[in-house]
Amino acid sequence: MADRQDKDTATDAFASGQALPVPTWLVALIIAVSLGTAMYHLLGGLFGTAEAFRHRTTHITLFLVLAFLFYPLGRSGWREPLRWTTVIDMALITCAVGVFLYRMQDVDALASRSSFPERGDVISGTILVLLVLEAVRRTVGLALVILPALFMFHALYSDHFPSIFLAAPTRFSSLIGYLTVDLDGMLGVPIAVSSSFIVIFMMYGAVLVRSGAGTFFTDLAYAATGWMSGGAAKAASLASGLYGTLSGSTTANVVTTGSFTIPLMKSSGFNPRFAASVEAMASNGGQIVPPVMGAAAFIIPMYIPGSSYRDVVLAAAIPALLYYISILAMIHFQAKRVGLTGVPRKDLPSAWITLRRGWPILFAFGAIVGFLLFGFTPMIAGATALVLTVIVTLFRAETRLAPRDLCAGLETGIRATIPIVMACAAAGIIIGSMDLSGLAGRVSGAVTLLADGKLALALIITAIVCVILGMGMTTTIVYITLAALVAPSITSMGAPVMAANLFIFYFGCLSGVTPPVALTTYAAAGIAGSNPWSTGIEAVKVGIASFMIPFMFIYTPSLLLEGSWYRILLDSTTAAIGIVCLAAAVQGFFRRILAAWERVLLGGTALLFIVPTWQSMTVAAVILAALWLRVRGGAGGKERVGA
Template identity: 65%
Template sequence: MAIHYEEENAADSWFNGTVRTIPGWLVFAAATLAFATAIYHLAGGLFGVAEAFRHRLTHITLFLLLTFIFYPLGRKSWTAPLRLVSLVDLALILGTVGCYTYMISDIDGLAMRSGLPDPGDVINGTVLVLLVLESIRRTVGMALVILPVFFMLHAVFAPSFPGIFYAAPTEYESLISYLTMDTDGMLGIPVSVASTFIIAFMMFGAILVRSGAGQFFTDLAIATTGNMRGGPAKAAAIASALYGTLSGSTTANVVTSGSFTIPLMKSSGFSARVAASVEAIASNGGQIMPPIMGAAAFIIPMYIPGTGYRDVVMAALIPALLYFLSLLAMIHFEAGKKGLVGMPRSELPDFLKVLRRGWPLLLSLVAIITLLIMGFTPMVAGVAALIVTLVVIQFRPETRLGPADVIAGLENAIRATIPIAIACAAAGLIIGSMDLSGLAGRFSRLILEVSQGNMLPALIMTMIICVVLGMGMTTTIIYITLAALVVPSIVDMGVSPMAANLFVFYFGALSGVTPPIALTTYAAAGIAGSSPWTTGWTASKIGIASFIIPFMFVYTPGLLLNGSPFEIGIAAASAGLGVIVLAASIQGYFMSQLAAWERLLLAAAAMLLITPDARYGLAAVTLVAFVAFRQRRQGNANRTKEVRT
């Protein structure tokens, strides 16, 4: 079980001197280390990072130290009463410092001995791996400890495993050397991403939110949709999309926007269960919404040779819009079924006033997109956006931050990054072990063999693997872990690399709202006061189209902007109509309550619209038109009857 730390506002109390449950020297040391970590990475974005191995080693060392301080042994939170500093924590901190000193003092020698380590290298590497595993247990949980341990044991004892797991063994010394003395193991691509892209945007997002961006996005969404049917829920969806694209955590998105939108939805007539479900699905969707996609927009190109940030963002745009179109349709039909109306205009914030008050906050997003299109690295873009934010927020009293607020914001960002940074190290252990054992290739062959070369069964298997393995993990870490494990199998079946990677990314993200381990849903249910289990199933129902969209863009390249403008337009229109009528079928409401057979007709129409085949499309449109005609005719008859009575 992961040990959770205190609420995000606790850092304020450190600087205000109100935390009394822990020694002052420890508070000072923790805050100083977190701030120093932020400054180190900011300096890397401004002036360039050190040589790859040195930078990644420093990065992971800093986050190991932060883990053993902020996730202490034997306490449920950082601010729990502390009588004595745990000797175990102190030993782990000293061990981390010792490993770093050993490696950094002889970094050239390590490079020369890579593959042929001496006994000291093996001992030091073993200790470092154990430190990482313990930090994973504390920050993420045992599930992510089991995976790297399994793959490391498999690499060493591969001849003892049956079936596809059988392989030639790897010497333990070679395994430790590869994992800790090479930039393809624990310090590989996942840690590279965490130490550059992710941490830069976590700091940017923390400062942006602290300056009032979360409230600005929420007010803007309410001003836009609040007077519509189901307006508060639609506002929650839009606000979560705007905020969620900046955040690397769907749970953080729920806590930030949901604390306001969930009570608002409940007060407008939605049940606690539905309100929590809408917020969970909307917050989850923020991870797939360009331009940032919770930092995944910068990670995915690293796994697709010849592509860049712009390619990923453009490809992900239509699927993301379909996701939120489906959610808005679900909300609209749910509100219609319950007879809910929008909020009075007198209770809504004024759109122009909200925009005038908060438009400077949008400049940072403009800065990010501009710098990325100009060819700057995501780390430079993230740090530059942070600087732009710090400048523009000073011009208005309501957004202005003092030095203590900025320091606390950066410190909060570093603390929020701890689980991500440590999980990236775990992903490196998994990928490095699979590289040595060759398991990834055999796993891909297994999917191909079981599916017998048929794409649909292979995609369904991949979907299940992504959802199951992704339970309890953050979106970016799920993708990094699964990209090496399952993407090659569906690429081998003829799926384009972009579609394959986005397919895995989407279903990895959906694991956050899918029972039984649905952390995003649980967080929303906690705010709403609903049952986590029933909320999870309701969220899956409301987000049903999100489980179909990845199949749609695999079979329809136009949804990823592959093809002529006409083909892309037809594909988008067909898919858009499909998710709307699917929502109506699921909710049992279109223009009015649907009969059972009408719901079946709309469900059939939705399935026919998955691919933009002209014959299927014509049949689907005919079915939808028939149901719409009957609903309108029935509505007119009911109104006539009401007038006569």
Template identity: 40%
Template sequence: MINENETTKISDEAPLGEKELLEEFERRKRNLQGWRYWLVATIAIAASLFHLYTAAFGLMAAIYQRSIHWMLMGVLIFLLYPISKKRPGDRIDFWDWIFAGLLVIGCMNIILNWDAISMREGMAIPSDISLGVIMVLLVLEAARRSMGWPLPIVAIVAMLYALFGPYFPGMLAHGGFPLEELAPFQYLRTDGIFGVPLGVSASFIFLFVLFGSILNVSGAGQFFIDLSLALTGRSQGGPAKAAVVASALMGTVSGSSVANAVTTGSFTIPLMKRAGYTSEFSGAVVAAASTGGQVMPPVMGAAAFIMAQFLGISYWEIVVAAAIPATLYFISIIAMVHFRSGKRGIMGISGVELRNVKEVFREGWHLLLPIVALVGFLATGYSAVKAVFWSIICLVVASWLGQEKYRMTPRRILDSLINGAINAVEVAAACACSGLVIGVIGITGVGLAFSSFVMSLSHGILPLALMLTMVGSIILGMGVPTTAQYIITSTLAAPALAQMGVPLMSAHLFCLYFGVLADVTPPVALATYAAAGLSKSNPLKTGFVALSVAVAGFLVPYMFVYNSYLLFQGNLLRIVLGCVTALMGIVGLSAAVQGYYVAPLSLPERLALFIVPFLLIVPNIYTDAVALALLIGVYLLQKHKVGRGVAPSVAVPHASNSVGKEE
């Protein structure tokens, strides 16, 4: 599942707290019954079957594929999401039928009359203008209902900018475009609503959402949690490390921060609190780790598929490039947990409470086959569409190799088809609404003006330009989904970074990473809110703790901008050396943030380790040597102090009655 805002369907055996959290983060979709439910279910099944059919037998022409996709997704939005949370949730208002009908008319006009429309391009007739205005308004309303106001507001501002260009100051001014020209442009070209973002949703994203939905229904979520506990539960700070590993495993198939946090956190947060972690830290670990799912191959967030289209490369190349940075991100959180556990004296779970790794693997090994198949198909040159299609087939077949509880029966398959389509509607709305912004950027040329602005503001100094892009990405990511954030910032800021010599892949991944990290950046941090709800902690405090836990992850994008070997580019020796230096930086920063290395750090030791990551951002043999010397020097000094018994004492939490408290 790759929609950053969707949630996962949970079985009836799931904890009540998890179900309540899912209901909250589903933004109160309607709870339809009777014929209304079956109507929505039929449309959802039709959408899933349509995308599976085109994956098997070939995609339709771009405009037809996108029109049918948006028609199905848009209708589902208006039938599922009420105009206001105050409206009854068990029936569909009459105006929603009107909105859905108008959307069908707008899409069917393209499907039935595309030849005539393409022949008169540039000479819009009255129906083109009126339908264009209606479709723009429907896209804005669909995005508002499914995601809230932030993204529609960005799109509205963009449209106003296109209409009133002459009244803007300086380099932002342009000639302006009348509504009679702008509305048909957004509606009848593959530069606006039906642009690249919606095209990626129609071809790639929906299928990966469906893949995740089927995998989840098959019981993979619980298997990943059990496997993580078996692997790490006995080590120092085992429960928290298990939460990180579980989120990483879930992240391989779910690019949703919220769904990841709710699914893994409902099981791992209580374990962390029993071990002695505070409620805030328990929620923070789950939030920070779950956020990494959007950059964890092989199934990343929706933005990764759009990145492949923007860069004109295969999705597999994105997967390869993102592998090392994503792994480093999760290692950074494990390092934070390890040093925190050492400082607080928190050990692992007793062996009696844990299942054996072999036992867990023997029970659910077949659930890994579809993921291995997906990687194999992508690596051998299959398109992303074909790869995920055959992986879905493999998943259904493999489910019958395990116990009965894992088998994909016809009823479970139907549930998966319904859930997959419903889970895909929000990302489709984000892509369609983002298309409005992309259309304005294209028709006005503001992208070039923005690049010039970044160049001017940073005075051509790359570190300053990177910091400006980071701040802009985080601020934008606080209000809009990661997909929309990436589309906007990569269109505006990535060209400026490229002009300064940053490889395009690095520039685009840089924009993506900091948009993803907005999910743990207060005041708006969806993953943090989900985790805080499960840990019963203050969301704002949990957000700031999550930010400190994920802070080493803020270092990774700067490293791969200056060291392209971290994107798996170059010879193997340099890639290995790049990974080693990155790990050194992560260890130094994590220890400094937590104030613990071998033993609690003194202020000079802490400052020395704070310097380490900044010495390692730009590859240089001399600065690398100094950083290594600092790491080894502080380590030996602390070992010496521990040996002499002069190191500060470590606080040990009380045993079973220390739930949620760190002494």
């Protein structure tokens, strides 16, 4: 049962004796650094880490070395034959280690002179910043190099900028000292989170997948929903969501699960564009599914005083449920409209057999939820759950991990963390530069002024900026940047703090499926063989409710589990009904194909359900009942196609 999708690990290549066009010493070095990094962070999670500066500097150094090994210059990957550019990679690794040794020799003295650094401090700090930017370029892209560089430039020459960007300039030595030594710069909140929470959860997810979680979740989803109308697509959306919460990358999720689910959806009767859209939206939603969620979810508590990761996970539960209800409803009405049936039960996996074979995976997945709910820190919860996963999977041959599989899983998790760590380091540069220039406060004030104090307008502006930034940035960078620049203005207009931060997080996630630069959608389109642009438009249509959910929980905090249980239950139920009605209106089917005016009326009914007032819900209920009686009686419209 165990998944073996990732055969690109150095561990697999070394253990299998596979002939490679690279020297053995390089393979051994990659394995040693990867597993050494994994053990360093795992032991830190179980027994505690070193002092913050030492731990975070060690964390960055290890991942810089890994970045230059896994993302070599002039080669498409570590397996490619060595070229002369390998000398540059080795030189950069040497520089990273040299800077680390210099900064570790007298940490206390280095910290005491951070405001007035010595020449060696400035040189080593400058090298560190340049190494990080080069690693960011290789792992994330040039866009994420330009943004921190612009913020640094502004901090240095802010006296030459107009209007709200005008400020007192910062000396170069002071900027470097602040960014590379102070715990509010590059070693600040993002790196604090990546070095303690994110890396642990990424290893946990990779090991769980290696033990067969991908196959288990897929079989379970097909057993549960495959027999329904449009069952192949419904199962694909659930499987992709469950897998996505472990993988840490929406694009990787699409490539991994989509290579199986998209052809299955196409063979069941869905057109390629719709199949790709469903996979893109479902995979993208993995970032918002508790308990693991996206990397940015670990950072959110740091920007909300008095909150914890547990609070974020609980708050995100109902919006995540609504997200997938909207996708399932879209699939259902589309399948009914074109007359698609489910997969015959005899061709589906048995739910009982699937659970019997894969219960260790379900237990391991539930363990981390339990640890978080009982108040353990994410670092301890993740590390303990990882160890427990290794132990409990031994009880079934289908999930049992051989030493090679365990090492390969850890290597996969560490490798998947590299772009996240580099993005967090870049985010630290942005935050540190804004701290020195005071830009964040002035931009926040400008947003308030531009919105004229109107929360709805401020939210729309924020959503647009999130999508634009997300065209070239990771969700983590989008969230961190806007949490500093925009969140204060939104909360000052009356939005709850948790809701405001989750609003930014959600739209940062949605940028991956929003044209014109929708990388997740385009990856799915490539697998489906559909036009990328039309697939992007279709994905927005399939996920239209997901663009409304953030606005819903801003104005209805009960969707974030705030308030009485009665209010939470009522508002969640009406929101779900509204989302289903919206899906029916968009697809034009509600027991039969709807006339245009019926679709408009049903869409209006959906909006009334989403607005949580007694008056709106009463009117919506009356209209929905009337529509139900009309379509049930067969009046008007067209006959539905198929079953």
